[in-house]
Amino acid sequence: MFSTKERFKNCFAKRLEMMCGKRLQDSTTLDQYQTLGQMVREHISTNWIRTNEKNRSFQEKQMYYLSIEFLFGQFLGQNLLNLGVRETVKEGLKDLEISLDEIEKAEPDAALGNGGLGRLAACFLDSLATLNLPGNGMGIRYKYGLFEQRIVDGNQVELPEQWLKSGNVWGVRNSDQAIDIQFWGIVHPDTSSDRLEFRHEKAMVITAIPYDIPMIGAHTDTVNTLRLWSAEPSSNYKEYNLLTYKRETEAVSEFLYPDDTYDDGKILRLKQQYFLVSASLQSIVKSYRKAHSTLKDFHEKVAIHINDTHPSLAIPELMRILLDEEKMGWDEAWHITIHTFSYTNHTILSEALEKWPIYLIKPLLPRIYMIINEINEKFCRWVWEQHPGDWNRIENLAVIAHGVVKMAHLAIVGSHSVNGVAKIHSDLLKEKEMNHFYLIFPEKFNNKTNGISHRRWLLKANPELTNLITDAIGEKWKKNPDELINLTPFAYDSSFIEVFQAVKRKRKEDLIRVIKDSTGFVVNSDSIFDVQVKRLHAYKRQLLNVLHIMHLYNHLKEDRSAGLYPQTFIFGAKASPSYYYAKKVIKLIHSVAEIINNDPQVNDKIKVIFLPNYRVSIAEQIFPAADVSEQISTASKEASGTGNMKFMMNGAITLGTLDGANIEILERVGPDNIYTFGLQADEVVSYYEKGGYRSREYYQHDRRIKEVVDQLMNGIFADQPYEFEAIYDSLLDHNDEYFILRDFSTYAEAHKKIQKDYQNKAKWAEKAIINIACSGHFSSDATIERYSEEIWNIKPRDTRIILSP
Ligand code: 26Q
Numbered sequence: 156m157f158s159t160k161e162r163f164k165n166c167f168a169k170r171l172e173m174m175c176g177k178r179l180q181d182s183t184t185l186d187q188y189q190t191l192g193q194m195v196r197e198h199i200s201t202n203w204i205r206t207n208e209k210n211r212s213f214q215e216k217q218m219y220y221l222s223i224e225f226l227f228g229q230f231l232g233q234n235l236l237n238l239g240v241r242e243t244v245k246e247g248l249k250d251l252e253i254s255l256d257e258i259e260k261a262e263p264d265a266a267l268g269n270g271g272l273g274r275l276a277a278c279f280l281d282s283l284a285t286l287n288l289p290g291n292g293m294g295i296r297y298k299y300g301l302f303e304q305r306i307v308d309g310n311q312v313e314l315p316e317q318w319l320k321s322g323n324v325w326g327v328r329n330s331d332q333a334i335d336i337q338f339w340g341i342v343h344p345d346t347s348s349d350r351l352e353f354r355h356e357k358a359m360v361i362t363a364i365p366y367d368i369p370m371i372g373a374h375t376d377t378v379n380t381l382r383l384w385s386a387e388p389s390s391n392y393k394e395y396n397l398l399t400y401k402r403e404t405e406a407v408s409e410f411l412y413p414d415d416t417y418d419d420g421k422i423l424r425l426k427q428q429y430f431l432v433s434a435s436l437q438s439i440v441k442s443y444r445k446a447h448s449t450l451k452d453f454h455e456k457v458a459i460h461i462n463d464t465h466p467s468l469a470i471p472e473l474m475r476i477l478l479d480e481e482k483m484g485w486d487e488a489w490h491i492t493i494h495t496f497s498y499t500n501h502t503i504l505s506e507a508l509e510k511w512p513i514y515l516i517k518p519l520l521p522r523i524y525m526i527i528n529e530i531n532e533k534f535c536r537w538v539w540e541q542h543p544g545d546w547n548r549i550e551n552l553a554v555i556a557h558g559v560v561k562m563a564h565l566a567i568v569g570s571h572s573v574n575g576v577a578k579i580h581s582d583l584l585k586e587k588e589m590n591h592f593y594l595i596f597p598e599k600f601n602n603k604t605n606g607i608s609h610r611r612w613l614l615k616a617n618p619e620l621t622n623l624i625t626d627a628i629g630e631k632w633k634k635n636p637d638e639l640i641n642l643t644p645f646a647y648d649s650s651f652i653e654v655f656q657a658v659k660r661k662r663k664e665d666l667i668r669v670i671k672d673s674t675g676f677v678v679n680s681d682s683i684f685d686v687q688v689k690r691l692h693a694y695k696r697q698l699l700n701v702l703h704i705m706h707l708y709n710h711l712k713e714d715r716s717a718g719l720y721p722q723t724f725i726f727g728a729k730a731s732p733s734y735y736y737a738k739k740v741i742k743l744i745h746s747v748a749e750i751i752n753n754d755p756q757v758n759d760k761i762k763v764i765f766l767p768n769y770r771v772s773i774a775e776q777i778f779p780a781a782d783v784s785e786q787i788s789t790a791s792k793e794a795s796g797t798g799n800m801k802f803m804m805n806g807a808i809t810l811g812t813l814d815g816a817n818i819e820i821l822e823r824v825g826p827d828n829i830y831t832f833g834l835q836a837d838e839v840v841s842y843y844e845k846g847g848y849r850s851r852e853y854y855q856h857d858r859r860i861k862e863v864v865d866q867l868m869n870g871i872f873a874d875q876p877y878e879f880e881a882i883y884d885s886l887l888d889h890n891d892e893y894f895i896l897r898d899f900s901t902y903a904e905a906h907k908k909i910q911k912d913y914q915n916k917a918k919w920a921e922k923a924i925i926n927i928a929c930s931g932h933f934s935s936d937a938t939i940e941r942y943s944e945e946i947w948n949i950k951p952r953d954t955r956i957i958l959s960p
Contacts, residue, residue: 156194157240163247170194179251185321187253188231188261191244192324195234196369203369203378209952210289213446213456218283218290218947221435221469222276222462223428224411225294225381226268226301228771230325230368232259233615237285237373263318264770266300267383269414270690271605271797272501274771275576275935276462278608278797282939284372284379285610287951290943293435295427296326296366296383297411304729304768308874309745313732326366326383334363334441335389336433338426342521353479355522360392361404363434373610374634376954384408384434413731414690422515429520432469440476450481454494458947461498461570464509464562470496470569471526479522485529497572497946499603500563501794503583504694509562516560527565531555534568538595551591567592567599572946574603577795577816579836587840601945604819605795606938609636609931612801616775619658620805624927627651636931646924655920659780659806666780669773670725670764676752678762682721683913686807687785688769688777691728691737694792698740698882699895700724700785701747703903704763705863705872708750711757720910723762727769727777739881741765746872774798778805782919783909786811787902789893791836793817804930806923810905812898816933823929828922830909832901834894842894850891853899860899 156166168179171190175182182190210217235241245255268274276292283290302313340358344351363384370379386407394400406423407430439457440450447456461467470492477488502508517524531554538549550556554564567573567589573596575581581602585593593600614621614633624632627645632638645651663680671677687700704724711717726744730737748763766773784802786793786809793815803809803820811817812833821829834842842848854860864886866872867879886896913919943949 156198157238157243160243160247163243164250166194167247184257184261188258189324191258192231195238196324198238199369199371199378202376206378207380211442211446213443215289215952216456216458216949218458218460218949219435219439220276220279220290220292220460220462221431221466222292222294223431223465224268224273225276225292226273226771227265227277229259229262229264231262233611234371236615237371237610239374264772265318266316266770267294267297267411269301272463275605275797278606278611278935279939280370280379280381281608281610282935284370284377285375286936286939287372287375287377287954288939288943288949289952290949291379292381293431294381294383295408295431296385298409299411301411301413301729302732306745306765306767309742311730311738311741325368329365329367332365332438334434334437335391336361336363336430338519340521342525350482353522360389361407361430362387362389363430365438377952384431386430422519425511425515425519428465429468429523432466432472436469436472436476450477450491454491457495458497458949459495460947461496461566463499463501464566467498467562467566468523470565471523471530474526475522492569493571496570498566498570499574499576500584501576503580503588503792503794505588510559511562512559513555527554527560530568541595548591567596571599572601573599574601574946575794576603576605577819578602578604579818580794580815583791603938603941604816605797606933606935607797607800607804609804609934612778613804617662617779617805619661620779623654623658632931636934636936639931640928642924642928646921646928649917652917652920655924656916662779666776669776670766673767674764676762676764678723678764679721682723682762683782683909684723684725684780685783685785686725686777686781688727688774689798691730691740693736693893694789696787696789696893696895697726697728699787699898699902701740701744702863702895702899703906704761705747705866706859706903707761708757709862711760715756719760720914721760723764725764725766725777727766727773729769736881736885739879743872743879743882746874750872778802781805781807782913783807784809786817788812788814790814790834790839800930800933803926806927808922808926810909823932824926828925830905832905833898839894847890847892848894848897850896851887853896854887857900860896
């Protein structure tokens with residue numbers, strides 16, 4: 156149906172009439188979107204069925220990626236692109252006087268994630284399918300995704316994100332494959348046979364219904380699956396109070412928790428985690444069981460990846476299935492379990508490491524708790540045998556200690572592979588955070604630097620740049636992004652540079668329209684677009700950026716003739732709803748924007764824009780328009796970052812600390828094509844070991860710093876006195892935990908250098924093009940190849956097998 160434009164037009168009109176009961180001319184954009192989506196699904200259905208049939212035999216090893224978040228954004232445009240039919244569809248629709256861009260905009264973002272971790276999972280599934288790898292995702296079908304952010308008087312207000320309001324064309328409900336999951340109840344030992352067994356009684360049962368979404372690879376016949384579980388009442392469960400029961404069940408998949416390191420120990424979050432894990436494991440084992448009579452070789456045919464600790468209850472859950480349902484002995488079950496699981500750590504912040512109190516976990520998951528206990532006891536005994544008398548070591552390693560279950564410890568003990576997400580992060584895990592484990596399991600630790608899907612972040616987000624690159628170096632880089640390196644000579648080619656600059660300008664103008672529509676502010680396309688978009692967190696230091704802007708403002712007010720090149724500072728960030736400090740930073744950005752943007756003395760030189768409701772679909776419009784990419788976390792704190800890679804791939808230059816993957820970007824592009832500043836990770840760590848630094852000294856000795864910090868309190872940017880007191884206190888009274896004042900001066904220097912360099916337009920374009928040329932290294936295709944070879948041991952399928960049934 157997509158083979159020619161004419162055939163497509165015909166099909167589309169007919170299908171729309173059938174599906175919507177309307178003529179094309181009476182249809183809405185939403186009708187058209189649903190119709191196109193349905194057509195795509197129909198188009199891939201044979202390949203999807205064949206891929207599934209192939210998987211079902213378990214002849215080849217399968218990998219399942221368990222994640223509490225999958226941050227896809229929109230599917231339609233990417234699917235059309237991957238199928239290679241987007242141009243045909245676009246042209247066909249044009250004949251019908253319909254705009255494909257408008258249809259694509261009608262799709263709500265699937266915002267089933269907070270940020271980096273969830274988006275990484277989405278990029279990985281795209282790469283797995285494209286590389287013909289047998290890898291499927293499993294997650295939760297939250298009824299409400301990450302909250303919608305509105306700004307009212309400069310403050311963030313959260314609204315529910317209703318992405319399912321008009322249904323969802325991509326997810327297929329497969330109620331025949333529903334799974335029952337047990338919570339609460341009592342576990343009885345049963346000694347009636349010669350084997351000690353456990354009966355779980357009086358449990359509350361919740362049913363997990365799978366919704367399967369096709370993962371369509373680019374230019375291949377592989378169609379993998381993302382299986383999202385929805386919680387519903389069970390028909391096998393008799394509960395006296397039906398209404399309460401219904402409410403309690405449905406609550407489990409109702410909301411995505413906003414990343415909130417301050418708000419731990421919510422029992423609903425624990426229920427979500429076990430819900431995901433139990434539904435996924437039971438369903439994997441069930442389908443494996445259809446192909447194999449025993450589970451003794453399970454780990455040879457199944458790899459399960461745990462995306463951060465959130466799904467780490469999968470480890471005791473597989474043990475439960477092997478022990479209680481398959482009646483295996485402990486040692487054999489444990490061998491299979493360890494060889495099945497691998498785990499990625501995404502954070503170094505110790506306050507973000509998950510711990511669940513025993514008083515929550517034990518009553519909710521009584522059998523799982525027993526198993527965790529046994530894992531802990533056996534593990535501690537083993538450590539004791541290696542290091543008799545070393546109580547300290549055992550205390551540092553134990554899975555259960557001081558009344559809590561440490562999920563990272565459970566994940567490390569129960570997996571054969573533990574990886575960090577950038578070189579520095581993996582090194583810090585080995586040398587600092589997880590050093591105790593590294594000493595006893597050195598072979599488990601490895602690095603897998605993150606990557607991004609160049610199909611989403613370049614081909615889809617920036618078609619103009621894509622075409623320009625293809626005109627220069629041919630098509631091959633699309634399949635093999637390392638070949639982007641062939642772009643390097645074009646960095647010195649004046650006619651290429653000229654077209655490159657025109658593309659950048661066009662994308663800046665597109666973004667200017669978005670800015671005008673959402674904020675009302677008009678910005679100058681000649682100005683430097685300096686962008687910081689990411690979740691709002693103290694360690695990511697949006698505050699450093701704002702304080703520097705306040706300083707530029709002061710400087711301009713003092714000296715009107717200051718030779719500043721015009722700059723537009725663009726922010727996008729959601730703050731966790733209960734994160735008071737982060738919300739104050741959002742408010743501060745708005746207050747500063749209000750003053751600067753309305754002050755004719757400065758607003759031709761600087762503008763400050765906050766784009767509300769930052770999400771995948773708007774990110775696709777922001778990255779292509781950026782000149783400068785702000786990656787300014789306190790060194791050692793950002794595990795990797797992936798926005799840094801998206802900016803680079805679109806020709807923005809990084810202004811960053813030597814943190815996360817910034818370091819690897821520097822290694823690729825060289826020091827002339829990146830701006831680095833600030834303390835290095837080892838310096839930060841050694842300050843922490845000494846109890847911090849004296850931020851007040853920097854406040855007292857640097858006039859620029861004193862001036863901006865005082866302005867937090869003296870009211871020129873505040874609606875009310877003390878409005879920003881929490882920020883002021885964090886910098887002075889709490890000794891500036893994230894070294895903002897410490898790094899202020901080198902940050903300001905780096906900005907000055909950018910100001911100067913940008914004015915040499917050809918030289919700047921050269922840097923930008925070199926960044927693009929080096930960005931292929933960060934394609935998630937390469938990352939996924941490394942995971943597949945070094946951790947999962949899965950191999951690409953021969954697609955000819957899929958084609959012939
Ligand atoms: C935990 C407990 C309760 C509720 C929520 C959470 C929670 C949810 C999400 C904790 C953390 C997250 C997300 C973390 C995350 O996105 N980390 C980022 O992962 C990226 C991919 O590896 C890295 O590039 C980033 O550096 C890292 O911050």
